[in-house]
Amino acid sequence: xxxxxxxxxxxxxxxxxxxxxxxxxxxxxxxxxxxxxxxxxxxxxxxxxxxxxxxxxxxxxxxxxxxxxxxxxxxxxxxxxxxxxxxxxxxxxxxxxxxxxxxxxxxxxxxxxxxxxxxxxxxxxxxxxxxxxxxxxxxxxxxxxxxxxxxxxxxxxxxxxxxxxxxxxxxxxxxxxxxxxxxxxxxxxxxxxxxxxxxxxxxxxxxxxxxxxxxxxxxxxxxxxxxxxxxxxxxxxxxxxxxxxxxxxxxxxxxxxxxxxxxxxxxxxxxxxxxxxxxxxxxxxxxxxxxxxxxxxxxxxxxxxxxxxxxxxxxxxxxxxxxxxxxxxxxxxxxxxxxxxxxxxxxxxxxxxxxxxxxxxxxxxxxxxxxxxxxxxxxxxxxxxxxxxxxxxxxxxxxxxxxxxxxxxxxxxxxxxxxxxxxxxxxxxxxxxxxxxxxxxxxxxxxxxxxxxxxxxxxxxxxxxxxxxxxxxxxxxxxxxxxxx
Amino acid sequence: xxxxxxxxxxxxxxxxxxxxxxxxxxxxxxxxxxxxxxxxxxxxxxxxxxxxxxxxxxxxxxxxxxxxxxxxxxxxxxxxxxxxxxxxxxxxxxxxxxxxxxxxxxxxxxxxxxxxxxxxxxxxxxxxxxxxxxxxxxxxxxxxxxxxxxxxxxxxxxxxxxxxxxxxxxxxxxxxxxxxxxxxxxxxxxxxxxxxxxxxxxxxxxxxxxxxx
Numbered sequence: 071x072x073x074x075x076x077x078x079x080x081x082x083x084x085x086x087x088x089x090x091x092x093x094x095x096x097x098x099x100x101x102x103x104x105x106x107x108x109x110x111x112x113x114x115x116x117x118x119x120x121x122x123x124x125x126x127x128x129x130x131x132x133x134x135x136x137x138x139x140x141x142x143x144x145x146x147x148x149x150x151x152x153x154x155x156x157x158x159x160x161x162x163x164x165x166x167x168x169x170x171x172x173x174x175x176x177x178x179x180x181x182x183x184x185x186x187x188x189x190x191x192x193x194x195x196x197x198x199x200x201x202x203x204x205x206x207x208x209x210x211x212x213x214x215x216x217x218x219x220x221x222x223x224x225x226x227x228x229x230x231x232x233x234x235x236x237x238x239x240x241x242x243x244x245x246x247x248x249x250x251x252x253x254x255x256x257x258x259x260x261x262x263x264x265x266x267x268x269x270x271x272x273x274x275x276x277x278x279x280x281x282x283x284x285x286x287x288x289x290x291x292x293x294x295x296x297x298x299x300x301x302x303x304x305x306x307x308x309x310x311x312x313x314x315x316x317x318x319x320x321x322x323x324x325x326x327x328x329x330x331x332x333x334x335x336x337x338x339x340x341x342x343x344x345x346x347x348x349x350x351x352x353x354x355x356x357x358x359x360x361x362x363x364x365x366x367x368x369x370x371x372x373x374x375x376x377x378x379x380x381x382x383x384x385x386x387x388x389x390x391x392x393x394x395x396x397x398x399x400x401x402x403x404x405x406x407x408x409x410x411x412x413x414x415x416x417x418x419x420x421x422x423x424x425x426x427x428x429x430x431x432x433x434x435x436x437x438x439x440x441x442x443x444x445x446x447x448x449x450x451x452x453x454x455x456x457x458x459x460x461x462x463x464x465x466x467x468x469x470x471x472x473x474x475x476x477x478x479x480x481x482x483x484x485x486x487x488x489x490x491x492x493x494x495x496x497x498x499x500x501x502x503x504x505x506x507x508x509x510x511x512x513x514x515x516x517x518x519x520x521x522x523x524x525x526x527x528x529x530x531x532x533x534x535x536x537x538x539x540x541x542x543x544x545x546x547x548x549x550x551x552x553x554x555x
Numbered sequence: 556x557x558x559x560x561x562x563x564x565x566x567x568x569x570x571x572x573x574x575x576x577x578x579x580x581x582x583x584x585x586x587x588x589x590x591x592x593x594x595x596x597x598x599x600x601x602x603x604x605x606x607x608x609x610x611x612x613x614x615x616x617x618x619x620x621x622x623x624x625x626x627x628x629x630x631x632x633x634x635x636x637x638x639x640x641x642x643x644x645x646x647x648x649x650x651x652x653x654x655x656x657x658x659x660x661x662x663x664x665x666x667x668x669x670x671x672x673x674x675x676x677x678x679x680x681x682x683x684x685x686x687x688x689x690x691x692x693x694x695x696x697x698x699x700x701x702x703x704x705x706x707x708x709x710x711x712x713x714x715x716x717x718x719x720x721x722x723x724x725x726x727x728x729x730x731x732x733x734x735x736x737x738x739x740x741x742x743x744x745x746x747x748x749x750x751x752x753x754x755x756x757x758x759x760x761x762x763x764x765x766x767x768x
Binding site: 308315318321322324325328329332333336340342345346348349350352353356357360393394395437438439440 | 615618619622625626629633636637639640643645646647650683686687690691692693694695696697698700701702703704707
């Protein structure tokens with residue numbers, strides 16, 4: 071008889087196992103030791119584990135932005151995610167599954183009004199830089215997302231801290247260096263220094279090497295006297311994008327057409343049913359037409375670098391024109407890095423791809439005339455080298471000193487724009503400086519604003535070519551600066 | 556029975572009554588023959604020989620007023636949206652203002668015209684005039700709502716309130732006419748009440764408790 075009970079016992083055990091609730095462990099720590107600056111992006115490091123295999127949903131809520139990730143948790147395995155977020159004093163991290171009670175952790179992030187100086191040195195020597203708030207860091211406090219480097223204004227790192235960084239942290243640090251982040255390396259390993267020098271944007275002036283902490287502070291002080299090219303504001307981008315007035319024009323046409331029809335109906339028909347039908351049908355027709363005529367997304371990419379540098383930094387904006395009240399879900403462009411919402415006040419939900427460690431989709435509400443935008447930034451390999459030589463009689467010899475051909479573009483010198491023809495490698499052209507034109511268009515104006523007085527610049531507008539799909543209207547520019555001859 | 560009707564000489568040729576307009580001079584609106592006047596001195600709905608097709612005609616001046624209001628607000632809203640787009644600011648505020656303005660001007664015009672029209676021509680014509688005034692702005696309301704952050708429920712409720720007003724306000728005029736038993740007194744009282752309602756709406760629109768769209 072007891073033998074007969076064994077299968078029953080086993081079955082009961084299996085059922086108990088099946089209905090057992092998994093226990094999810096959740097921990098969250100902010101990057102930069104919990105410091106950031108108002109309006110700057112940062113990052114939260116989330117660790118998740120469960121005692122039995124389960125599917126969990128992670129939500130990170132920072133201000134009006136939500137990042138959601140779907141995760142498969144396996145017993146004994148800790149899933150670690152570094153989630154980029156907007157600056158917010160309170161970040162709510164919660165995880166739950168259909169069969170497990172939700173877990174929630176509140177992360178506090180201090181917002182510094184003063185510029186932040188991140189100091190990652192193992193000696194623990196006190197560091198004070200006038201006007202800065204110093205944040206002591208260990209290697210694990212440094213973020214894995216390049217966008218999170220926006221939280222700090224300057225960084226001092228020593229060799230042991232650099233050596234303790236993992237691959238993703240190093241990648242983010244290199245991207246930050248390429249984007250002209252001020253970094254002082256304290257007695258770095260020559261190999262690391264070489265890599266960072268090669269990557270450093272703004273002519274390598276932002277990445278400095280120092281032998282002592284005192285030297286590091288002095289270097290930072292003198293570096294702060296120089297302003298590197300700041301990030302481009304959204305207002306300037308709108309000028310660059312020149313968002314077509316397609317939507318506005320269409321609305322104007324629809325309204326005018328409706329009024330014409332309504333006026334004619336009033337004059338000619340005059341019946342009460344028509345009086346009700348015309349506006350009712352026009353309302354439906356207008357809403358249907360608005361739904362049907364979605365204009366293309368705009369992508370604006372502005373890259374800039376120094377002649378001869380290995381990398382150029384770029385900023386990109388993906389603009390979604392709104393037509394109707396509704397909800398939109400768009401893929402985050404995988405070929406561009408550090409995606410985020412351009413306006414922190416804009417409510418947005420991102421889907422985080424845990425496998426790739428990046429944002430995959432963005433969800434947001436749209437309405438007529440509202441343009442929601444996603445911002446990207448990063449670096450791209452740069453292969454163009456420009457050699458400019460002054461000649462008598464106000465002539466400039468412009469030579470393509472690189473290994474790739476150039477398309478036709480503009481040379482900006484002395485506040486004037488000169489047309490430069492397409493040049494193959496080694497080819498050159500002569501520019502008469504007095505024959506330049508005052509260009510008033512947005513790209514030329516932006517290029518001149520971003521070129522220092524002691525430099526000349528070349529501006530190329532990229533051909534969208536076959537990279538552009540029909541739903542995206544691309545505009546790309548590359549600004550290359552070189553010393554003035 | 557003391558309603559002051561026009562003299563026979565004011566009647567159009569053929570003795571037919573024309574459709575009198577909301578803004579028209581009520582003394583020129585032909586009254587039905589005394590014998591046809593219903594008890595209590597009310598005027599019947601104007602008909603041209605009892606033609607139902609004509610009965611179903613709109614009140615043109617009221618509808619034109621509604622169309623003019625819609626055009627004016629639409630022009631203002633479209634222009635302000637263009638400015639907002641050019642300056643990179645949020646166009647939703649202009650759209651919300653357009654919604655509020657459309658509701659307010661239609662509500663005020665409805666109050667001023669419908670009570671008076673109800674007193675002059677009865678409920679049906681008053682209501683038709685009100686419908687003409689309100690309905691022609693619906694596409695503009697839909698577009699402005701699309702561009703605003705206003706809740707759909709609130710906008711729909713506001714339109715329903717206007718529709719209810721277009722049905723209810725002529726009843727006030729009708730009641731005045733029956734109560735005062737003289738058209739000229741009823742019209743004066745209706746105009747006064749309509750103006751007071753419009754003024755009250757204007758004052759209330761400034762209140763934070765007024766749930767305008």
